[in-house]
Amino acid sequence: MTPVSGERARHLIYALLGLGTAAGLLIHVRQPVVVTPPTRSLRDSIQALPRNKLVILSIGWDVGTRGENGPQTEALIEDFFRSKIKFAIFSFASPPGPTMAEQIADRLARKHHKTYGEDWVNWGYRTGGVPMLMGLAKNIPRIVPQDLYHTPISKIPVMRGIRDVHDIAMVIEITGSASLDPWVGFWQGVYGTKLGYAPTGVMVPEAFPYLHAGQITGLQKGLVGAAEYERLVGVRGDATRRMTALSYDHVLVIALIILGNWLAIRAARRRQEPEGQAP
């Protein structure tokens, strides 16, 4: 192939991808969403939680991975509101994460008639990494003296009686970066705290050893995991709506891989043929 035709082929691929994605989003085709065991396990462990304790929704994502982590967060908060599970939005890995998650919680709260401070709280971002998490396990009000809106924690109803790691029912890390290890090493490994994990698709293969070792109780595998979770909750959210576009894109990529390999093999065979015999 000449460089010009290569550039044209590249433009064609991008155009097809854009059109396929737009078509997938605009033309609604209901697809079967098969719930896999890791997602079911995450939902089951959340449903089994005691309602008098708090769940920490640890936000390790920002605008860069919002496309995947956003729907994951939405599916989980939807389930919390429906199941009357109280939660705290928190982050030690992404400064804008709690604000972005708060937007989702705020939107869903209006739908479910939930109130900030009574049904959920936003601890905001805390710097300090591992030492901060170790301190958080021992004394939550000391590490988080005020919430995202600078309200003292002692004045927030949902924080009543929440003192340390023993008042936390579960931690769910939703992330686009490697921010699970501190929770595993310093909360789950030390205190036996239940952990859930919602990474981006890129990180899913690396998450299975944690699941296999029992360090996490369940897993939401990227956007597909979010769609599976929505199916379990019984809601048709962003993740489910985007499955058609994702399927179109995957089919396109597979078709292009096959086409590319076929062209490469054909070109290699032509090069091997003696001159003058080529058709």
Added chain:
Amino acid sequence: MTPFYVIAIGALCTLGIYSILYRENPVFRFFEHVFIGVAAGYGFYFIITNVLHPLWWTPLVREGKWYWAFPFLIGAMFYLIYSRRLVWMARLVMVSFMGLFAGSQFKGFITGYVPWIRSSFQPVLGPKPPYVQFTNLAMFITLITVMSYFFFSISHKNRTVTGSARVGRWLLMLAFGAIFGSTVMGRMALFIDRVAFLLFDFLRLPR
């Protein structure tokens, strides 16, 4: 509700960044620099308003907790690396922090990775359903063959070791394929998010 002009700016930035798909151009360069500048500026603003001011400045100045001056002094010692005479003070805090970090990482390694080693010992035979036995056997073979691929204390001229290492390499390739497949899915999901933003938020097409 987000004002439309904010959404329009977002759409303009998205299209400007995606213009790289056509070819390298000044529009893409402009929006790339805007993105880097905004991200750096936001990070700086956030650290000042959400970390340094409420967690350090307020306790130190307004609440009279004088001992919060020590973190500033310790932090400032890092910058003595530029002084030949006082560089030892910078080294002092650096080695202290390295020791603290290494100590905490050691604890994290024990609690984080020892369960992985423990969970890799799974019974191949026994009163388990056939699919569990098959999974355990597959894991056992994968573990041994991949480890033999990375085991360099024995010469790989031995036929058994060579064969095992070759199987390990094939299994590694399968794992890399799975990782790459997940990567494609992740990247597509991010692209879908941007297209959804352009279609539904900017162009306001019905969902």
